[in-house]
Amino acid sequence: MVYLFDGSFEGLLTCVFEAYSSKERDVSIKNKATYIPSFLDEVKEIETDMGKFERVYLSIPKKISQRAQEIVYRAWLSEDENAPDLIYYFLRIGYKMGGRVTDYLQDQRISKIIDLDRKVGREAHRFLGLLRFKEVTEGIFYAGYEPDYNITILIAPHFVRRLSMQSFIIHDRKRNISAVFDGSELVITDKVPQVGDEKTVEEDEYAALWKAFFKSIAIKERRNPRAQMRFMPKKYWKNLTEMQD
Template sequence: MRVFLHDLSFEGLLSAIYDAYYSPNKPEKIYCRNFYRENLLDEVVDIKTDEVKFEKVFNAIKNKISKDSLNKIYLVFLSEYEESSNLIYDYIRMGFKLGKEVELHKNNDIVLNIDKISKKVAYEKHRFTGFVRFKEVNNVLYSSIEPDFNILPIIANHFKNRLANEYFIIHDIKRNLAIVYDKNDYYLTSLSKSQKDKLLNAKDSGQYETLWKQYFKSTNIKERENLRLQSRMMPKRYRHNMVEVKESK
């Protein structure tokens, strides 16, 4: 089986799709290098990320299919689903044939899976814009999160706009990636072990934790407390860094 491998970036994926589309020997599968399971039977071709190829595929999706489809494709890429590259490749090929009408083929497994996975990622993004909690470390706001999907690239603008006058770091400890914002702009980076340990173990000034606890107490009416609704709206798996819920136990 002929397999194309790309790097972790969205640019790498679209570069691989460009080469797959124009190659006389088309691949049967496309994988991110991190998800590919090596075997002795596959013919593996390592694809280099190419900015020109990326932009051509990016613009072709936007113009020949739709901006909405491009957004869904990006969300599926961020899902880190093992077969996401193949699913996206199949969807793009289908989209280039059908144009915007591809979105109407809701009974097609490819379209169905693109919709389903992209909605899951979008939903987690929405939840984390409300569930991120910060502690203050040396005048920098710091938060550690463990999302199912790689949502840092799509929550960065929300917090940049919300905390425009603050230095902050949002650290995805599952992937060891972080948004670092310096009051002007943000960038995505990985953290060294020493940086990670220093941030995770740093003492909090307590200011933000106190504010969250006071806010939770002031909005909570004991006589109307509904723990079942609270559990649904604030799932337990998000609570490890939600100080106001810890305080209420």
């Protein structure tokens, strides 16, 4: 049986609830937007139900662990095509084993979901230091980036704490979603912010000063490009002012 959901996290956990309630065997959960129909599949489209979602979501830390809840959410943010099935399998085993499931790495599917969790967490951690903001209008700062994973919701609270008195926009250009903070409330939205790309003279001066500082503190004899790319992968350099030259 193939359960189709609307692509949301709430829809996914609604499917988990329905799979448990129906007691059907060999359930596979797929995003209906990317599912490729097959004559061999029996398909059931599941409508998102917030009550059922909450029952599953709140049961995870109670019956498994808080860590398991984080793993499930980050695996979903990975947008891996196999994530829904991995999450369902992880929860099934977790409800039987409890918190020990996160260490059950000899199971390949458990190992895979733990790997997705680590990859998403690693990229989120990197962008806490890599994100660059520029002032687009008076008092509003903008940062545009293109992460591999859907991590905007993970990194935005960090900048709310760091820039608590400052309005800003973090825009994921790849997915066209944004975290918008007005100085008091954080909102995640799929409305693309209208910001100009033209640089001001003042911004050019700041960029030049930053590049000069970056070069002045570098020690030529200790230059290690391989180590640099390990901590700051080259695919991210296009968003870094100091790496533009």
